[in-house]
Amino acid sequence: MGKQSSEYFQEAKKLFPGGVNSPVRAFKAVGGQPLFIESGSGSRLRDVDGNTYIDYVLSWGPLVLGHAVDSVQSAVREAVNLGSSFGAPSPRELALGQELQRRLPFLEKMRFVNSGTEATMSAIRLARAVTGRENIIKFEGCYHGHSDSFLIGAGSGVASLGLADSAGLPAALIPETLVLPYNDSEAVKAIFQHHASEIAGVIVEAVAGNMGLIPADRAFLETIALLCEEHSSLFIVDEVMTGFRAAYGGACELYQLQPDLVCLGKVIGGGFPVAAFGGKACYMDQIAPLGPVYQAGTLSGNPIAMAAGLATLLGLGVNAFAEMEARTTRLCQGIQGLAKKYQLPVQVQWRGSMFSLFFADKPVQNFKDAQSANYEQFANFHQLLLTKGIYWAPSQYESNFLSLAHTDRDIEQTLQVIEEVFRKIGGRVWES
Ligand SMILES: *Cc1c(COP(=O)(O)O)cnc(C)c1O
Numbered sequence: 075m076g077k078q079s080s081e082y083f084q085e086a087k088k089l090f091p092g093g094v095n096s097p098v099r100a101f102k103a104v105g106g107q108p109l110f111i112e113s114g115s116g117s118r119l120r121d122v123d124g125n126t127y128i129d130y131v132l133s134w135g136p137l138v139l140g141h142a143v144d145s146v147q148s149a150v151r152e153a154v155n156l157g158s159s160f161g162a163p164s165p166r167e168l169a170l171g172q173e174l175q176r177r178l179p180f181l182e183k184m185r186f187v188n189s190g191t192e193a194t195m196s197a198i199r200l201a202r203a204v205t206g207r208e209n210i211i212k213f214e215g216c217y218h219g220h221s222d223s224f225l226i227g228a229g230s231g232v233a234s235l236g237l238a239d240s241a242g243l244p245a246a247l248i249p250e251t252l253v254l255p256y257n258d259s260e261a262v263k264a265i266f267q268h269h270a271s272e273i274a275g276v277i278v279e280a281v282a283g284n285m286g287l288i289p290a291d292r293a294f295l296e297t298i299a300l301l302c303e304e305h306s307s308l309f310i311v312d313e314v315m316t317g318f319r320a321a322y323g324g325a326c327e328l329y330q331l332q333p334d335l336v337c338l339g340k341v342i343g344g345g346f347p348v349a350a351f352g353g354k355a356c357y358m359d360q361i362a363p364l365g366p367v368y369q370a371g372t373l374s375g376n377p378i379a380m381a382a383g384l385a386t387l388l389g390l391g392v393n394a395f396a397e398m399e400a401r402t403t404r405l406c407q408g409i410q411g412l413a414k415k416y417q418l419p420v421q422v423q424w425r426g427s428m429f430s431l432f433f434a435d436k437p438v439q440n441f442k443d444a445q446s447a448n449y450e451q452f453a454n455f456h457q458l459l460l461t462k463g464i465y466w467a468p469s470q471y472e473s474n475f476l477s478l479a480h481t482d483r484d485i486e487q488t489l490q491v492i493e494e495v496f497r498k499i500g501g502r503v504w505e506s
Pocket of ligand 1: 189313315340
């Protein structure tokens with residue numbers, strides 16, 4: 075931890091709770107202190123002390139092309155020259171909306187919002203409105219933003235801080251969120267058997283990225299889709315992280331899902347605050363001003379953010395996903411090989427350009443498995459990587475990401491560092 079970062083952090087703690095404006099940034103889960111970042115370029119981050127890092131956090135997912143990419147920077151400059159916000163419709167909303175629809179055909183209608191939290195919050199309001207039911211099913215360890223209904227059984231930053239849920243939730247709301255284990259089809263069947271008439275919708279990360287990276291079993295997702303259809307509950311796929319990440323058309327493409335509603339965010343804003351929810355027109359037409367479900371935003375559809383999002387999606391050419399996936403696979407298989415060599419019980423899990431690592435001796439399939447991984451060893455691993463110039467997500471409950479800017483050289487360099495780290499910690503993992 076450099077001197078400048080340290081000084082900024084001391085100042086920041088006087089100003090912001092924990093010194094940060096979003097909790098995982100504080101590095102609390104890995105026992106370190108956050109770096110203050112000066113700039114990013116391609117696959118690299120540079121901190122205020124002048125150290126550079128290969129970045130696998132990428133602003134927690136959005137920067138699928140890498141940092142400060144020319145096409146995005148110039149689209150933003152062009153947009154900003156015309157003004158920053160109009161509070162009125164602009165053609166840029168159409169351009170991004172049409173591009174999203176082209177990639178996700180089931181997105182008949184959509185609305186832009188400013189964060190994933192707003193997208194999921196609005197999607198369940200809509201589900202409750204169109205079904206006239208109140209209960210929402212979610213899965214343990216899935217994170218859907220920080221609105222009240224979703225801070226129950228949430229993963230990610232909530233899990234890192236060891237909070238079962240959050241303080242400050244109205245007690246009356248808690249029973250309306252039903253939390254089931256991820257990848258457990260039987261649990262879904264059982265709850266529909268007894269409560270179908272109360273279930274407004276089921277929301278799921280089709281590839282979970284907020285308890286580390288945990289892919290769903292196909293049968294699990296098919297069970298949810300089928301039961302939702304049978305009982306007229308809305309099937310909502312939260313693709314805020316997986317959209318344009320797990321595959322070109324997100325996890326829905328990977329698993330060939332046709333959800334009633336989908337939530338998008340992160341990549342679609344290209345580093346700016348953009349998210350969206352959408353899906354079947356018959357539901358979306360219930361949103362104000364057409365219908366009775368209120369939803370609004372002063373800066374929604376912001377023209378600069380729309381320009382960044384569009385330039386980002388247009389930067390994902392036909393080979394982009396195959397390329398990123400091949401490099402991700404190379405990195406992850408490389409790590410697996412090294413773990414074997416140094417006799418470390420390590421699970422590396424990945425889909426598309428998303429990946430994570432657990433110190434565990436069997437594949438991690440749900441939140442309980444993730445919780446039983448060796449967290450101290452992860453913290454150790456994280457700190458050692460950081461000192462050697464690799465910026466890895468500072469919690470085992472977070473996914474890492476690759477961008478199109480990451481090169482084969484980056485992968486090689488990362489594997490070299492991981493080999494040094496594994497050599498250092500190998501053989502003493504289970505002693506701690
Ligand atoms: C990041 C994330 C959210 C929340 O998005 P914000 O923009 O941080 O509010 C919701 N759902 C999933 C799956 C996410 O990964």
